[in-house]
Amino acid sequence: MQPPIFVGTILQNRYQIIKILGQGGFARTYLAEDQRRFNEPCAIKELIPNATGAFSWEKAQELFQQEAEILYQMQHRQIPQFRERFQEDQRLFLVQEYIGGKTYRELLDQGSSFTEKEVVSLLKNLLPVLEHIHSRGIIHRDISPENLIQRESDRLPVLIDFGVVKELATKLQLGSEIIPTPVGKLGYSPAEQMQTGRAYPSSDLYALAVTAIVLLTKKQPQEMYDETRATWKWEQFIQVDPQFARILNKMLNSVPSDRYQSANEVNQALLSLTPVNSPEVSNLQTLAVAPAAVAPTPPTPKKSPVAIPEPNTRSILDSPIAVAAISTAVVVLAGVGSWALVSSIRNQSRERETVLPPQTFPSPVISQTATPTLEVSPSPTVSEPIIYSKKLAFNSSNIATVDSKIKTNETVQYTFFGQEGQQISASFIQAGEVVLTILAPNREPIDITAREIPAYQGILPVTGKYIIQVTPVAGILESQYNLTVKLQSLPVITPTSTPTQTPKEGKTPNPIPTQIPLPPLNEPTVIPTPGDSKTPFIELTPTPTPDATKL
Structure with missing residues (x-):
């Protein structure tokens, strides 16, 4: 087993190690800063295969590639985003998004147990995540309060530390003399997973139910499980809604086929629960406060009513007949006024239509001016790249x-x-x-x-x-x-050798056929000895003869 990487080491000329977040039998997790992403924090997980040898290293690389592809498929806002994989100095690394927050184990240790309402809310937020990974054929295999983080930004539960790396290490151990370790956590994983290594979607639901009763009771799983009867006795420590208890007990069934077979089935069962009226925060101490003593108020003396004299003058509005007449007049005047206003508007529109002069220019001018205005108008709406x-x-x-x-x-x-x-x-x-x-x-x-x-x-x-x-x-x-x-x-060796071809070194182009006719050209220069009658031609032919001699 190789020692941990020192703090300050830079991997791949990119990731600077800040500290070690944790270490188990299969992997180490480091907190690092990505220098290519403005020192954004990230989590780097190093695989620690126990098997050694050339074959084990080749097998580790092959399985590492396969498991990295599985992690890449899990694109969900409540799962740390997978970024890349790499190897350096005979070490295998996975890079994932870093989630800031506290695990539910830390929240449980720092406060009291969770309320029923909080646990139901946790299940409703996690079940869609499990449905997402199960639909892709992926099983988490290691659900527990230690592998759930309450994210600081939105307080949603985030599922971390998939058992993929542990399963990879187990596959490497199968090819060696080391006894393979089962992938899972004792007390949280069901029997079929711990004994045979097989896991199903219902296996994750079993571990999620164990996590729920641990948060409700603040007890360890071994304290709530009766090994002699192979049954759970968690209801002795906490009382919850009977319907909610039946849902948890079905998730905790020891037979896989008798559990819920999908996360969606559990979610549908939780929707039928009646709302639980419990406080949002469960770790606050409640105090009994007695009501403050109220001093008796002395009886107020009754005052005799003061008679209000009626006014001597009466208004015209006191008569109902007058009020009705005034209302009728107002309605009539409003109707006549509105009718006159509408009529005047309609007459003005008709006058404008008749006053318009006839068209005195050819129609193509209109089509030419109207076309560019229609084409240019939508251009400002297009956003610039x-x-x-x-x-x-x-x-x-x-x-x-x-x-x-x-x-x-x-x-x-x-x-x-x-x-x-x-x-x-x-x-x-x-x-x-x-x-x-x-x-x-x-x-x-x-x-x-x-x-x-x-x-x-x-x-x-x-x-x-x-x-x-x-x-x-x-x-x-x-x-x-x-x-x-x-x-x-x-x-570059192959292309440079091609110019030095044997035909070019043999100077094939030197004996150009154009030099072959030179001898016949020299013949007329030699023949002038039997002189011809035309002396001008004899004077012109010597000019090429020096060229021939130079050749």
Whole structure:
């Protein structure tokens, strides 16, 4: 077993170790800062395989890749987000989102037991998470108060520390002489999981029910389980709603087929519960307070009523007939006024229609002026694109990875310097929502296939600054993507040897057929000895003869 990594160590030129969060028989968990994400905290889990040897290391790498793919599938807001996997110095690492908060074991130890209302709320918040992972064929295998964190930001329960790493270590032990350790926690995991290693969705529901009764009673599972009768006796320590007790007891059944078979079934059963009127906070001490003594109030003396004299003058409004007449007059006047107002408006609109002069210019002028106004008007509503420019950072293996988000009107340009003849490979881990375009130094795609594609592999044509443009697919409002870019220098020995071909070294082009006709050209220069009658031709032919001699 390798020793823990020292605090301050930087892994992958990116993650700086801050402290050790915990260590078990299968893995260590470190708190680290991601220097490429503005020192954002993250959790790094190191696998500790007990088996040794070349075969075990190859098997560990293979299984590590498979389990990393499983973790990548679990995309839920109440599960730490998986970021990447890597290996360094014969060590295997998983990088996940860091969740700030306290575990439910810490909350239980620092206060009193949880109320029935709090436990019901916890189950309703966790059951959708279990339904999410079970629908993908994933079993947590290790649900307990230690593996539930109450997140500080929204106080929702977050499910951590999946048994994937433990199961991976167990698979490695199966190929060695070490006795494999069952994946699970004693007291929380059911018998079929601890004895045979098999786990089902109902196995996670069993562990969730044990967690619930531990929070309700603040007792350990061994204190509430009768081993002689193989039954739970938790109801001796706490009284809850009988219907809620039946739901928990069905989840705790020792036979897997007699439990609820899915998290959705448990959630439907909890919806039928009557609301429990209990305080939100259960760890506050209640005190009995006696009501304060109230001093008797002395009887107030009765006052004799004061007679109010009636006014001598009477108003016209005192008569009901007058009030009715005034009301009728107001209604009539309002009706006549509104009718006159509507009539005047209608007459004005008719007058405007008749006053309009006839059209004195040709109709094409109207169509030409109306068309651009209709086309130009919607343009201000279109949001302008936003372009970000970033530089790719390659590691010692010439591999660069980017984990980021992009919105519908954004374009991210990643720049890098490439050499002529280098092979480039660019792809997304999960394609479908974003595409990429690779631009050469002249800001044109390096070939016709390098425009708006999910992945690309090819050869860089020239040396210079290249750009990888990342854009979302039409209709995608926001997307999370993980881009991987790899540069590989191809061997230059093969292309340099091709110019030195045997036909070129043999100087095949030197005996050009154009030099073959030189002898016939020299013949007329030699023939002038039997002179011709035309002397002008004899004077012109010597001019090429010195050229022939030079040749």
